[in-house]
Amino acid sequence: METIRGRVWKFGDDVNTDVIAPGKYLKLPNDEMAKHVFEGIDPELPEKIKPGDIVVGGANFGSGSSRESAPAAIKYAGVSAVVAVFFARIFFRNAINLGLPVLECPESDKIQQGDELEIDLVNGTIRNLTRGEVYQASRLPEHIQELIKVGGLVPHLEQELEDR
Amino acid sequence: MGLTITEKIMARASGRETVRPGELVWVNVDMAMMQDSGGPRRIANHLEHLNASVWNPDNITIVSDHFVPPSNETEARIQAITRAWVKKYGIKKFHEFEGICHIVPIEKGYVRPGILMVGGDSHSCTGGAMGAMVVALGSTDMLGVVVTGKTWLRVPETIKIVWEGKLPPGTYAKDMVLANLKQLGTAGATYKVLEFTGDTVRNLPLDERIILTNMSIEMGAKTGIIEPDETVLKYMEEKKVEFNPVYSDPDAEYSRILVCEAEELEPLVACPHSPDNVAAAASLSGVSVDQAYIGGCTGGKYHDLATAAGILKGQKVAAGTRLLVAPASQKVLQRALADGVLETLLNAGATLLPPACGPCGGLSMGVLSDGERCISSTNRNFRGRMGSSDSEVYLGSAATVAASSVTGRITDPREFIRS
Numbered sequence: 001m002e003t004i005r006g007r008v009w010k011f012g013d014d015v016n017t018d019v020i021a022p023g024k025y026l027k028l029p030n031d032e033m034a035k036h037v038f039e040g041i042d043p044e045l046p047e048k049i050k051p052g053d054i055v056v057g058g059a060n061f062g063s064g065s066s067r068e069s070a071p072a073a074i075k076y077a078g079v080s081a082v083v084a085v086f087f088a089r090i091f092f093r094n095a096i097n098l099g100l101p102v103l104e105c106p107e108s109d110k111i112q113q114g115d116e117l118e119i120d121l122v123n124g125t126i127r128n129l130t131r132g133e134v135y136q137a138s139r140l141p142e143h144i145q146e147l148i149k150v151g152g153l154v155p156h157l158e159q160e161l162e163d164r
Numbered sequence: 165m166g167l168t169i170t171e172k173i174m175a176r177a178s179g180r181e182t183v184r185p186g187e188l189v190w191v192n193v194d195m196a197m198m199q200d201s202g203g204p205r206r207i208a209n210h211l212e213h214l215n216a217s218v219w220n221p222d223n224i225t226i227v228s229d230h231f232v233p234p235s236n237e238t239e240a241r242i243q244a245i246t247r248a249w250v251k252k253y254g255i256k257k258f259h260e261f262e263g264i265c266h267i268v269p270i271e272k273g274y275v276r277p278g279i280l281m282v283g284g285d286s287h288s289c290t291g292g293a294m295g296a297m298v299v300a301l302g303s304t305d306m307l308g309v310v311v312t313g314k315t316w317l318r319v320p321e322t323i324k325i326v327w328e329g330k331l332p333p334g335t336y337a338k339d340m341v342l343a344n345l346k347q348l349g350t351a352g353a354t355y356k357v358l359e360f361t362g363d364t365v366r367n368l369p370l371d372e373r374i375i376l377t378n379m380s381i382e383m384g385a386k387t388g389i390i391e392p393d394e395t396v397l398k399y400m401e402e403k404k405v406e407f408n409p410v411y412s413d414p415d416a417e418y419s420r421i422l423v424c425e426a427e428e429l430e431p432l433v434a435c436p437h438s439p440d441n442v443a444a445a446a447s448l449s450g451v452s453v454d455q456a457y458i459g460g461c462t463g464g465k466y467h468d469l470a471t472a473a474g475i476l477k478g479q480k481v482a483a484g485t486r487l488l489v490a491p492a493s494q495k496v497l498q499r500a501l502a503d504g505v506l507e508t509l510l511n512a513g514a515t516l517l518p519p520a521c522g523p524c525g526g527l528s529m530g531v532l533s534d535g536e537r538c539i540s541s542t543n544r545n546f547r548g549r550m551g552s553s554d555s556e557v558y559l560g561s562a563a564t565v566a567a568s569s570v571t572g573r574i575t576d577p578r579e580f581i582r583s
C-alpha cells in the first residue's frame with residue numbers, strides 16, 4: 001500500500017469537520033456516517049465519491065471539531081488518501097490514528113478536479129498523471145508511516161500489547 | 165533562555181528539564197476527559213478486543229452532555245453504553261445531567277493549574293483558563309491514553325496575545341476573542357498555543373476568561389492558556405485539591421506577540437459561515453433573527469446568563485423571534501435560579517433548555533430549519549452547524565444575543581445599556 005493511485009475530488013480552503021461529517025449524523029456508526037460524507041458541501045457527493053478516489057483540499061483542511069467521524073467517514077467511503085496544503089491539527093492526528101494517509105503539499109492548489117494522481121507514501125512524491133507534473137509533499141516521520149502502514153493506532157496498540 | 169507556561173508543563177509531563185518548540189515528546193497525562201459522543205461508545209469495543217484495561221480510573225472523567233437528555237433510541241443507547249462502561253472500569257468521576265464536559269471538570273476541581281490534560285472534544289482548550297495545558301484528541305488517540313496514560317505531542321510555539329486597558333460598556337470577552345479571530349483567521353494559530361495575558365485579561369472573572377481559551381481552537385490553536393493568578397487560585401481554594409501552578413518566565417520566547425487595546429473594542433459578531441468572518445454588531449442591524457441562543461460551553465455560564473438578564477430586565481422577546489437558554493451546568497442553573505437571573509430571563513419570554521450542549525452542535529432540541537437565522541453565544545457557525553445546511557448562524561456575546569432577541573434583528577447591546 002505504499003503507492004496509491006486514484007482520481008481527484010478537489011475542495012477549497014477551510015473544509016471543516018461539520019461539512020465533512022454533519023452533527024445530525026454523529027449518533028450513527030462510522031460506516032453509516034460515510035454515506036453522508038461531505039454532504040454539508042454537496043448532498044450528491046456521497047453518491048459520487050468512489051472507493052480509491054483521492055481527496056485534495058486547500059489550506060486548513062479538517063478544521064473545527066475533534067470528531068473522528070470526519071476522517072473516518074472519508075476512510076469508510078473508500079477514499080485512499082487526503083492531500084492538502086496543510087491540515088487542522090486534530091484532524092491530522094485522527095486521520096493517522098485511523099490509518100488514512102494524509103499528505104501536506106504546498107502545491108495542492110495545482111491539482112484539479114478529476115486529475116489522476118499517483119502517490120508514493122514513503123517519500124511523499126505526488127505524480128499528477130493528467131498534467132505530467134510532480135509535487136513534493138512533506139515526508140511523514142517513520143514512526144507515523146509505520147502507524148499508517150499497520151492500519152492505525154488500534155492495530156499498533158495490539159502489536160505493542162502482544163510484545164509486552 | 166526562559167520557558168513559557170506551556171513549555172514548563174510539557175517539560176514536567178515528559179520528565180525533562182526543558183523542551184523546545186518543534187520537539188516530539190511523550191507525555192504522562194494527568195487527567196483525561198471524554199464525552200458521550202466521542203467517548204466510551206467509540207472505544208469500548210477496541211478496549212475489549214485489546215483485552216486491555218484503563219491505566220488509572222481516578223484520572224479519567226466522563227461527562228455525558230451531547231445527547232443529554234437523549235431524544236431518540238440511538239442516543240439513549242449511547243447513554244446506556246456510557247453508563248455501563250464507567251461502571252465496568254470503575255470510573256467515579258462520571259457526570260451526566262450535570263452540565264457540559266468543559267465546564268463540569270472545572271467546577272469539580274479536576275482541571276488544576278499546572279497539569280497536562282487531554283480531552284476528547286475540540287473545545288478541551290477551555291480548561292486553559294485554569295492555567296493548565298489541555299489538549300484535544302480524537303477517539304482513537306484517547307484510546308491510547310486510556311490504555312497507557314501517555315500520548316505524544318509536538319511542543320508548540322506560543323503566540324502571546326496581550327490585552328491592555330479597560331473594556332468599554334457593552335463589550336465582553338466574546339468581543340475580545342472575535343477581534344482576535346478577525347486578525348488571525350481560523351488557521352492563524354494552527355499547531356500553536358495562544359497565551360492570553362495583560363491587565364484586561366487579569367481583570368476578567370473566570371467565566372469570561374473561559375471564552376478566550378474556549379475559542380482558541382477556532383483559530384486552529386493546539387490550545388489556549390492563561391497564567392493562574394489570584395482569581396484562579398482563590399477559585400481553587402474551595403476545591404481542596406493539591407496543585408502546582410506554573411508561570412511563563414519573563415524571558416520566554418514567543419513566535420509572535422499581539423498587543424490589543426481594549427478601549428478600541430466594540431460589540432462584534434461573527435457572520436456565516438465562519439467564526440473569523442467578523443463585523444461590528446451595529447453594522448448588521450438590518451439582519452433579522454428567528455432564533456436567539458444563549459448557551460454552550462462558551463456562552464452558557466453564569467456570567468453570560470447574568471449579563472443577558474441585565475439587558476432583558478423589563479423587556480420582552482420580539483414577536484417572531486424565540487430565545488432559548490441552556491445553562492452550561494446544573495450549578496449555573498442553581499445559581500441563576502437562586503438570585504433571580506433565571507426569573508428575569510423567563511419573564512422576558514425565554515425558553516429554558518436542559519443544562520447540556522443543546523442546539524450548539526445541531527444535535528439536540530433547538531435545531532434550525534431551512535432559511536432560518538440564529539444569533540448565538542456559542543463558538544462555531546460553520547454551515548449546517550445548528551441544523552439545516554441552508555440556515556445561518558451569527559455569533560456574539562450573551563449581551564448581543566439578548567439585545568437581538570428583544571428587537572428581532574442583530575442589535576448592538578449598547579442600545580440597551582444605560583450608563
Ligand code: SF4
Nearest residue numbers: 287460461521524525
Ligand atoms: S456546548 Fe457546543 S462547543 Fe461546547 S462541548 Fe457542547 S457541542 Fe461542543
